[in-house]
Amino acid sequence: MGLFKFAQSRSLWMMHFCTGCGAVEMPPTMTSRFDMERFGIAPMATPRQADILLITGYLTVKTLKRVIRSYEQMPDPKYVIGFGSCTLNGGMYWDSYNTIKRLDLYLPVDIYINGCMPRPEAIIEAFVKLREIIAKGEANGWKKYKENIKWYKENQAKVFDVKKWSVIKWE
Amino acid sequence: MKTRYFEYFIGPQHPGVTGNMSYHLWARGDEIVKMEPSVGYLHRGFEKLMEQREWIKNVPMVPRICVPEPDVNEILYAMGVEELAGITPPERAQYIRVLVLEMARMAAYLFYFGGVAGALGLYTIPQWTIGDRDYILDRFEELTGGRIYHIYIQPGGVRRDIPEGFRERVLKLMDYLERRLKDYDRLMFYNAVVEKRTKGVGVIEKEYALQMGVTGPNLRASGYPADVRKDDPYLVYDRLEFDVPITGDGDIYSRMLQRRLEFEESIKIVRQVLESIPEGPIMVKLPHPLEWKVPQGDVYVKVESSKGEYGYYIVSDGGVKPYRIHVRGPSMPHCFQAAKEKIVGMRIADVPVMIFSLDICPPDIER
Amino acid sequence: MGIEGKIVEDIVKRFGDKVRAEVQRERRVKFYIDPINIKPLLYYLKEKGFIHLSSISCVDWIKENQFELVYHLWSYEDKVHLMVKTKISRENPEMETMIPVFPVAETYEREIYEMFGVSFPGNPNLKPLFLEDWDGPPPMRKDFDTRAYVREKYGMIDLTEILRQGMDKIKGVRDEDEIL
Numbered sequence: 001m002g003l004f005k006f007a008q009s010r011s012l013w014m015m016h017f018c019t020g021c022g023a024v025e026m027p028p029t030m031t032s033r034f035d036m037e038r039f040g041i042a043p044m045a046t047p048r049q050a051d052i053l054l055i056t057g058y059l060t061v062k063t064l065k066r067v068i069r070s071y072e073q074m075p076d077p078k079y080v081i082g083f084g085s086c087t088l089n090g091g092m093y094w095d096s097y098n099t100i101k102r103l104d105l106y107l108p109v110d111i112y113i114n115g116c117m118p119r120p121e122a123i124i125e126a127f128v129k130l131r132e133i134i135a136k137g138e139a140n141g142w143k144k145y146k147e148n149i150k151w152y153k154e155n156q157a158k159v160f161d162v163k164k165w166s167v168i169k170w171e
Numbered sequence: 172m173k174t175r176y177f178e179y180f181i182g183p184q185h186p187g188v189t190g191n192m193s194y195h196l197w198a199r200g201d202e203i204v205k206m207e208p209s210v211g212y213l214h215r216g217f218e219k220l221m222e223q224r225e226w227i228k229n230v231p232m233v234p235r236i237c238v239p240e241p242d243v244n245e246i247l248y249a250m251g252v253e254e255l256a257g258i259t260p261p262e263r264a265q266y267i268r269v270l271v272l273e274m275a276r277m278a279a280y281l282f283y284f285g286g287v288a289g290a291l292g293l294y295t296i297p298q299w300t301i302g303d304r305d306y307i308l309d310r311f312e313e314l315t316g317g318r319i320y321h322i323y324i325q326p327g328g329v330r331r332d333i334p335e336g337f338r339e340r341v342l343k344l345m346d347y348l349e350r351r352l353k354d355y356d357r358l359m360f361y362n363a364v365v366e367k368r369t370k371g372v373g374v375i376e377k378e379y380a381l382q383m384g385v386t387g388p389n390l391r392a393s394g395y396p397a398d399v400r401k402d403d404p405y406l407v408y409d410r411l412e413f414d415v416p417i418t419g420d421g422d423i424y425s426r427m428l429q430r431r432l433e434f435e436e437s438i439k440i441v442r443q444v445l446e447s448i449p450e451g452p453i454m455v456k457l458p459h460p461l462e463w464k465v466p467q468g469d470v471y472v473k474v475e476s477s478k479g480e481y482g483y484y485i486v487s488d489g490g491v492k493p494y495r496i497h498v499r500g501p502s503m504p505h506c507f508q509a510a511k512e513k514i515v516g517m518r519i520a521d522v523p524v525m526i527f528s529l530d531i532c533p534p535d536i537e538r
Numbered sequence: 539m540g541i542e543g544k545i546v547e548d549i550v551k552r553f554g555d556k557v558r559a560e561v562q563r564e565r566r567v568k569f570y571i572d573p574i575n576i577k578p579l580l581y582y583l584k585e586k587g588f589i590h591l592s593s594i595s596c597v598d599w600i601k602e603n604q605f606e607l608v609y610h611l612w613s614y615e616d617k618v619h620l621m622v623k624t625k626i627s628r629e630n631p632e633m634e635t636m637i638p639v640f641p642v643a644e645t646y647e648r649e650i651y652e653m654f655g656v657s658f659p660g661n662p663n664l665k666p667l668f669l670e671d672w673d674g675p676p677p678m679r680k681d682f683d684t685r686a687y688v689r690e691k692y693g694m695i696d697l698t699e700i701l702r703q704g705m706d707k708i709k710g711v712r713d714e715d716e717i718l
Contacts, residue, residue, distance in 0.1 A: 015184070062669075116320070210667070218678065384590060
């Protein structure tokens with residue numbers, strides 16, 4: 001079992017979705033100065049072959065619907081990283097009428113990176129930490145989503161029409 | 172027999188969009204018949220948020236409006252408030268502001284080259300340009316403390332003075348970038364694949380551009396020499412010597428070449444500024460920031476950003492908070508008029524290249 | 539007198555006392571006019587070289603019960619920026635569309651319709667632009683309270699409220715241990 005988890009943590013592919021401000025620090029992380037590909041992490045265009053969903057920054061309601069749809073299309077096991085202070089408590093837009101305040105209520109998050117905006121070295125440190133917790137078997141956000149699906153769907157229903165935008169069946 | 176159109180959703184989760192917007196294409200075979208952009212994925216309601224904070228508390232909020240080039244928003248806010256309150260910042264601060272703006276313009280142009288080349292499928296160019304852009308961000312980190320969001324220019328002046336040795340390091344960086352431009356010429360502009368795919372494609376005529384609100388390098392690439400730095404001078408641009416190049420064809424190759432020629436002019440401006448910067452204070456003394464009441468009135472200020480004409484309309488009613496701030500971003504007419512009407516008749520593979528070449532930046536369409 | 543003075547003289551000679559002009563500084567001129575006469579003025583200005591419509595702004599003067607629309611024009615030949623201002627009533631606000639004069643106005647009017655609720659009869663494309671499935675009033679109006687809306691819909695974490703309750707507890711005013 002140790003070999004299986006070791007192999008799982010060494011080749012993670014990140015889904016290519018620039019959701020907010022933080023996406024401007026992704027090209028420096030992917031190119032040759034900070035080079036995250038030496039950790040085995042590369043961008044991937046479709047959700048069907050990706051493992052990590054990186055939420056870079058704030059989420060408006062219009063993007064949240066598409067993020068939930070993409071997340072439910074990713075096959076298990078999958079991991080979510082919340083990037084920036086806006087996923088923790090709303091950040092600078094705490095009184096905006098169009099952004100969500102806590103990502104934790106709508107999606108299960110495994111690792112948070114704080115800062116506004118985090119440096120590429122911080123992103124790479126988060127990926128290394130994610131590898132460690134996958135190798136130990138503690139990154140179980142995807143199991144929490146399946147077990148508590150009713151609670152997540154109740155929170156999502158306060159913000160948008162869940163029947164139209166969900167892919168999986170929960171009732 | 173009825174022809175049927177095939178619908179494509181190029182949505183927000185896609186490597187071929189600039190940032191976070193989506194568009195809906197209807198195609199007959201390989202030829203596009205209609206295009207409908209859809210924005211709003213990044214709408215935070217900035218104009219409403221700025222009305223609920225005091226004048227000084229908006230200074231960290233403002234750079235987040237345009238993500239690839241945040242200094243333009245800081246300088247516009249500072250210029251607008253200074254004009255309303257009747258403050259003149261000192262000379263040394265004006266020269267330092269020009270230095271910061273030109274370095275931000277160069278970083279934005281390098282990001283642009285990476286984007287267009289990535290859409291064409293040539294992946295060496297983003298690796299080079301984003302690596303070189305990082306050297307400019309290192310200088311910004313030394314001067315202001317942050318890589319992307321600087322929060323350095325505020326009403327009254329700039330926050331910190333130039334550190335020791337900064338001038339020599341920036342001059343060395345300018346020499347390095349000038350040498351690299353020759354490599355970029357050989358790789359990008361004398362490249363047979365790029366020439367075949369971009370010459371004669373996506374032409375925007377001069378009359379159309381003038382009528383439809385296209386501004387900035389896109390207008391100059393269509394043949395009209397309009398530049399806010401020369402027409403409506405601000406800061407100390409009327410004392411510096413630089414040219415406004417134009418390439419007249421209006422196609423994608425012209426738009427790329429236009430920005431490469433302006434890159435050289437920016438290097439010239441930075442060298443002149445570092446040579447002639449005067450001594451003196453960097454900031455005017457302001458009243459108590461949380462009780463500062465700006466006098467009543469309304470102003471419109473504008474600058475030349477790397478995407479076009481960027482403007483702010485600020486209204487004050489004499490209180491401690493702004494009454495209304497309206498942000499005019501350059502990408503709204505580019506996306507909803509120029510891209511929407513000129514994409515009709517192109518092939519599917521040319522659509523992302525056209526959108527990247529107009530430099531459409533979704534955060535400043537929807538703030 | 540400079541170019542700004544010449545422009546003011548020309549407009550005042552043509553439109554008489556329907557328009558009021560003010561030179562703010564060099565390269566900035568303001569015109570105040572009624573909504574009925576604004577379309578002929580914009581046609582005349584476009585003939586005179588003011589071909590670039592930068593933007594249309596809307597300001598909500600709630601105490602006077604009016605909306606103010608400002609048309610920003612720029613001339614590439616004369617290099618002067620004009621602000622043409624007009625005021626409309628706040629109950630059932632409505633303004634004629636300027637698409638026949640400036641085709642770019644279509645998207646600017648669409649945004650003002652969504653954010654303020656001002657309708658532009660004659661504009662064929664007044665669909666929602668930024669907000670999808672929006673269920674509240676037009677958000678940029680001054681009587682829309684964003685903090686109450688956010689508290690109800692998203693469960694906002696108000697850090698100033700937590701701090702104030704903490705400070706009250708330290709000073710001994712409160713003894714319950716509740717946060718929000």
